[in-house]
Amino acid sequence: MRPSPLGLLGLSSLSLLVRDHGAEAFVPPTLSPRPSFAPRVSAEADRVARRPGAFLRMTAEDAPNGEKKKIVVIGNGMVGQRFMENMIKYDTDDKCTLATFCEEPRAAYNRVKLTSYFESLDPSKLSMTSEFDDDGRTSWYEENGVELYVGDKAVSIDTESKTVVGESGRTIPYDVAVLATGSFPFVPPIPGRHRPGVFVYRTIEDLEAMLAYAKENNVQSAAVIGGGLLGLEAAKAVADMNVTSHIIEFAPILMCRQIDQGGHDALVGKIEELGLEVHCGARTESFVGADGTSGDESEGSDSP
Ligand SMILES: Cc1cc2nc3c(=O)[nH]c(=O)nc-3n(C[C@H](O)[C@H](O)[C@H](O)COP(=O)(O)OP(=O)(O)OC[C@H]3O[C@@H](n4cnc5c(N)ncnc54)[C@H](O)[C@@H]3O)c2cc1C
Incomplete structure (x- = not known):
């Protein structure tokens, strides 16, 4: 030794x-929406925080009959995950579809319980949904029709074409993009x-x-x-x-x-x-x- x-x-x-x-709130510079977009983001965030369901109504209200709005959530941490769960809960008329960019190699887990990982060495014990498979996914996403891009960090948002681009090159169109990128130490x-x-x-x-x-x-x-x-x-x-x-x-x-x-x-x-x-x-x-x-x-x- x-x-x-x-x-x-x-x-x-x-x-x-x-x-x-x-911890510092983390909005990667490349992800910063253009200034003209910024006030709308904070107004939306405010409405979401104040009234559950308001975001959904606002998002879906101008959707043409039968057409669904696509919500792209950047960051599949605790907040991004809870946000999607609430969207699904309140979207009783099925007016939205969800996709999420997940930088980490596995879907959302409970970071608050991180230290317990030393005991179990089992990431699934921390999962916010169910057991992780070898690709870091859980069945929750498929069961709920959520597109999950594991290990793909969103690197840019184009607010003109309304697309989010991942590190992998994947380009996803959105009607609403939600930044749930958390913080870094x-x-x-x-x-x-x-x-x-x-x-x-x-x-x-x-x-x-x-x-x-x-x-x-x-x-x-x-x-x-x-x-x-x-x-x-x-x-x-x-x-x-x-x-x-x-x-x-x-x-x-x-x-x-x-x-x-x-x-x-x-x-x-x-x-x-x-x-x-x-x-x-x-x-x-x-x-x-x-x-x-x-x-x-x-x-x-x-x-x-
Ligand atoms: C060890 C530990 C113990 C804690 N204990 C407590 C506690 O007891 N009580 C408490 O209230 N809080 C606690 N916290 C803090 C708590 O974990 C955070 O407040 C919470 O995780 C914040 O959730 P979030 O989703 O905003 O951010 P995060 O958990 O940081 O998740 C954000 C996710 O977004 C991803 N991401 C970032 N940028 C991109 C991008 N461009 N594209 C795609 N994905 C991206 C990140 O990789 C991350 O997975 C603890 C934190 C730690 C580390």
Whole structure:
């Protein structure tokens, strides 16, 4: 067994960047509708949020007799999925058809339960519909007449021709396009953040990559950057992998948005009883590898 090649400030070999309140709403620039379209999008979003069914009526009201409106949902996350379920529920006259671009390699799953994946290692346990097949699909989509494009990221919307284009080249016409693209974790520009062994904590693929890395590199120790709710959840999951888990928090206390010093003191006691190590008031300055540097080939790229 060889030691893992990476270290964080000399502490660890696997690092998770977790900022539960640091997620940023994600509208890819290439997907931004043209400015003339933007006000209508927000008005629609507002109506959907305020009155279930209003969106459907608005969408279907100018549909010629017998013709269906096509709604293309970009993003098959929790929100995109619930939106489609509600559309189906309220579309009792069958006036709409649905299609969804799904960037991830499987259909919608419950991201809130992500940490439970460490226990089951079964994506289907997180599915928002039913069991995934080998292509990441579930029977729900076919049963409900929803076209699902798994692993196909929408890369552009043409509001003139009213089409959405996927990374695969697939071009889908729409009457209404719904952006349900969610968010992405905010990664501070810490040197070394692109190195192998540094992960964000958001998708099943992140967890699979983390587990594979830990196994391949015989990881003994991990640093979780961020001592909020999500960070603590991740740190416990890491500890359950029999890896020493260090929680690195910039603020002087854990969960600083939720609890005060007294709460922190009690919480730290409980966490340390579980064998986790807490480092508050600690600023992460760099991710340093066994080579003593924090540089890597992809340094400077925007993606974590
Ligand atoms: C570990 C963890 C625990 C959490 N726990 C809680 C909790 O306890 N309580 C709580 O309220 N919230 C929690 N959250 C937050 C919650 O998961 C999110 O608020 C929720 O997932 C948001 O749903 P969404 O559909 O808007 O976005 P997302 O879940 O981010 O889904 C958006 C989907 O769109 C896809 N997408 C993006 N761009 C494109 C494109 N161009 N083409 C096609 N697809 C695209 C993305 O890949 C993604 O699959 C947690 C999050 C995590 C990561």
